[in-house]
Amino acid sequence: MGRSTPDIHKKIGKKIRETRLNLGLSLEELSLKTGFSVSMLSALELGDRRIHIDALYTIAKALKVDAADLLAYDEEDDSKDSDIIIDKQFNNLAHEWEKDDRKKEAVILLREFRNLTPDQIHMLIETVKTFKK
Known part of the structure; x- marks a missing residue:
């Protein structure tokens, strides 16, 4: 039986997606900047996959934001x-x-x-x- 991702991963994924879209980047463009596959980035944004800290930092760098910004969550x-x-x-x-x-x-x-x-x-x-x- 697979592990489900906790809500925090869904919230981080949502924040990544919002930041990416605000910058006008497609998943393909973010993929080129990070070296991660489009399918992996999509799964992260949807919260279907747990995000590791190194991936978070790589994505944050590609989006030109602090990793902490992607962790910020507004209830x-x-x-x-x-x-x-x-x-x-x-x-x-x-x-x-x-x-x-x-x-x-x-x-x-x-x-x-x-x-x-x-x-x-x-x-x-x-x-x-x-x-x-």
């Missing part, structure tokens, strides 16, 4: 990713429901729900729970 990134996924799921659901006339009110409610504060959301959920009783 807000996770919440931003989650928000994007939730927004996509919400939009897909809303689009699907708009096809059904009976659910148009639910779509309106969901759109309004997004504008509520967390306290208002909690109060609304508790109120809805009372309707089930």
Whole structure:
């Protein structure tokens, strides 16, 4: 059974990819600068492969950043990713429901729900729970 890569490797890979793209480099160009294969770099960026410290330094040098910059991680990134996924799921659901006339009110409610504060959301959920009783 193979070992899975810890989240930290996925986060480092994401940071490598972001840095590479910000510099306008393709995987092929980074491959030429590092001597690593495109498939290896791709696996590192996707977090499918564990990154060794020497590879991290080689990639950092090719990207003209400190290795520490590739290790820096902002916890807000996770919440931003989650928000994007939730927004996509919400939009897909809303689009699907708009096809059904009976659910148009639910779509309106969901759109309004997004504008509520967390306290208002909690109060609304508790109120809805009372309707089930």
